[in-house]
Amino acid sequence: MCVSTNQRIATIKRETSESSVELTINLDGTGIADIETNVPFFNHMLTAFAKHSLCDLTIKAHGDTHIDVHHTVEDTGIVLGQAIRQALGDKSGIGRYGDAHVPLDESLARAVVDVSGRPFLVHSGEPDGFSMHLIGGHFTGSMVRHVFEAITLNAGLTVHLTVLAGRDPHHIAEAEFKAFARAFRKAVERDARVSGIPSTKGAL
Numbered sequence: 389m390c391v392s393t394n395q396r397i398a399t400i401k402r403e404t405s406e407s408s409v410e411l412t413i414n415l416d417g418t419g420i421a422d423i424e425t426n427v428p429f430f431n432h433m434l435t436a437f438a439k440h441s442l443c444d445l446t447i448k449a450h451g452d453t454h455i456d457v458h459h460t461v462e463d464t465g466i467v468l469g470q471a472i473r474q475a476l477g478d479k480s481g482i483g484r485y486g487d488a489h490v491p492l493d494e495s496l497a498r499a500v501v502d503v504s505g506r507p508f509l510v511h512s513g514e515p516d517g518f519s520m521h522l523i524g525g526h527f528t529g530s531m532v533r534h535v536f537e538a539i540t541l542n543a544g545l546t547v548h549l550t551v552l553a554g555r556d557p558h559h560i561a562e563a564e565f566k567a568f569a570r571a572f573r574k575a576v577e578r579d580a581r582v583s584g585i586p587s588t589k590g591a592l
């Protein structure tokens with residue numbers, strides 16, 4: 389049995405003409421979140437992600453939200469993905485796979501995560517009209533898929549995210565983020581019985 393004691397923490401800063409993002413993640417945290425993206429509904433989703441993944445997450449992001457929240461949300465997703473990849477290191481000792489079903493009242497989402505090193509998002513089930521809905525009056529429903537694209541592509545995760553039921557857009561989005569968080573927690577958690585990298589290839 390060989391469990392790495394290396395800290396799985398990463399800090400990334402990314403600056404463009406459209407946004408500025410500074411983010412720190414600790415994969416072995418307790419769910420403490422200190423998040424300010426200037427996009428209130430996205431703060432709510434990222435706080436839920438931290439709480440239910442048990443990652444500690446600090447984010448200071450600002451951007452051209454006077455135009456649209458799109459750039460700030462997408463760029464924060466990119467940086468979150470980059471930080472996850474960096475914090476995971478060589479991925480030795482992790483469970484690798486995680487799955488979760490999470491309800492929120494009438495909504496139900498399922499997430500399945502593989503820390504595969506091969507970015508892939510399969511996303512389905514949001515009801516007609518969801519992508520055009522402004523949640524909280526400012527967060528376009530289409531950004532849920534877009535931010536999961538940014539996270540999975542940059543973190544090198546395979547994620548299957550499925551909405552199985554739902555009516556209220558806020559509930560649907562929140563169930564998706566929480567299901568992803570729970571599945572992610574299982575996938576990246578260290579398993580004392582795993583020695584080395586959990587792949588027959590020897591690398592992920």
Ligand SMILES: [Mn+2]
Pocket residue numbers: 458462534
């Ligand atoms: Mn975009």
